[in-house]
Amino acid sequence: MPDTLLEVDDLHIHFPTDDGLVKAVDGISFSLDRGRTLGIVGESGSGKSVTSLGIMGLHHGSNARITGHIKLDGEELVGATANRIRELRGSKMAMIFQDPLSSLHPFYTVGAQIAEAYLVHNQVGKKVARKHAVEMLGRVGIPQPATRADDYPHQFSGGMRQRAMIAMALSCDPELLIADEPTTALDVTVQAQILDLIWDLQQEYHSAVIIITHDLGVVAELSDDILVMYAGRMAEYGSAENTFDQPGHPYTWGLLASMPRIDEARLERLVPIKGTPPSLINVPSGCAFHPRCRYAGFTDGRSQAEVPELREVAPGHLVACHLTGDQRRRFRTQLDLEETEASAARMTKGDG
């Protein structure tokens, strides 16, 4: 039974600054069921972190302007009192961050920090909280949790710190877990372990998970749905199969081409997306991606002039692009062809 836990509808988060209005999040909508995972993908500055911080009520700056709706289990969070959101934070929704060392307080033991999260939301004594913290540490795979609970963060390895962060986030059985680049600061070998852990715990708790990352490999492994963000807007939104197998937005094509793949035996060359992400103060006119897009010239100037609407290209698969379906198929085939030719050429050269 799919039951929706989180519904985000037309979310805008704007920050007025001295230099102008920063439109960090500009019209984002998605929904997430219990037990499902949403991957939010995008480059730095695409607004993916601000979206998640906005849901948690952690976007800093009291001058931020939020409009739209965030409904957690039917409860509207936009415009809710700070105290109500605080009560939900850590209990109903929890978050883990990119750098576990700087995200843990250096002066308190790991156990105390986890127990603290449990204590705020539960009417229990310190002993019970501590017992719970040790239990949580054990559950996320820390060996000898009872002794390690008295260690300080600097005595933990990078992977163990992230495990401790996960233990802290899950200590009150949250229904929504947001992981903001959970593996970016970790060794490659540890990354897989942490992702496995998140997967296992999600199965166990039947919680909804949002994974924010620029690493498509991470998303491919875990996500049911994928939201591709560009310049604070939605570029593409759909199921993981659709987005990976029939990506509809040229930006997604670029992201996929720039990702190393080991499932294909070709000596594929990584293709970077040319240019840099736009400033969120001066977002390009029309489609924000058009200055970097190879295909912006095929839309009769609409890419430069009109902000593309999200259109359904397949059931449940939304793409914000002015290209027609035919054009999209043609360019996509062309791209695949180019790739194959390029790698074939390299292989011949390698042989000779």
Next chain:
Amino acid sequence: MITFIVRRLFATIFLLIVVSMITFAIFFLIPRLAGQNSYELATQYVGRNPTRAAVLAIEDKLGLNAPVYLQYARFLKAIVFGTHYNSGTSTTYCPPPCFGYSFKTQQPVWPQMVSDIPVTLSLAIGAAVIWLVGGVTIGIISALKRGTLFDRFSMGLALVGVSLPIFFTGLIALELFSYKWPIFPNVQYVSFSTNPLLWARNLVLPWIVLALLYAALYARLTRAGMLETMSEDFIRTARAKGLRERTVIFKHGLRATLTPIVTIFGMDLGLLLGGAIITEVTFSLHGLGLFTVEAVQNQDLPEILGVTMLAAFFIVIANLVVDILYAVVDPRVRH
């Protein structure tokens, strides 16, 4: 933790020995290297226009004609065990810790200093409490209300506080609150045991004047530290847990902010215990600072030496306390 403390203790003792060597060298070795013989050195320890016999007697009494290493050994021994100054038939006993014997006042140095220590101690500690509480509180509020009228006003005031010298604020305070409106008339030291109320009342002006300077400094330090800490990732984590903002600020933010401030506080207090010279002179409080000034004016070398050693001792001890405190506060230092 215990090994850490023991290690620091040994280091401290070593440091004190080095301090004694340097001080000794300044007073006894350098004049010699500069070409003074022991007779000329001895003339500086007697009163004005001495007879040749008197100088020779002092030279003999202080053992200035002995080899330098022997003199240093005697100097150290005197500090630890006390010593007898012998010359012919006359013997003068100088009990430990003997920092020397002043021939100008005809007394050992230490007993004269001892009576001045409580004055400086009262002044420094009272002021320290005021500036620590005041400065840190203002700094925290300023950081939390950054950009508001309170922040701008208090930081402006802090700038004024740092810039105004004590002899200026001190005299103004005396003029206003001691003479014009005699709320705190005739400021003079009354020992705590005699009359605690009077002790406090008479020290209020010097405390505030001395504290003003440091409070301004600490307010700025705390504000800067607090602003930095509150943008740390672990503060975001604390908020993500759903902690109350009060807990986030005081348990997580303040703890990290105060650590470097504890260090600076220890050093400042140690320095002040050696004599808050300007404040003491301004308010005519006879503490170690005024003692130092008088010793320098009278060119009383044993007294200068004594007060130098004592001030160095306070600073070294303050250092030790700070190190241990730091290890208590910051677990990363312990391991």
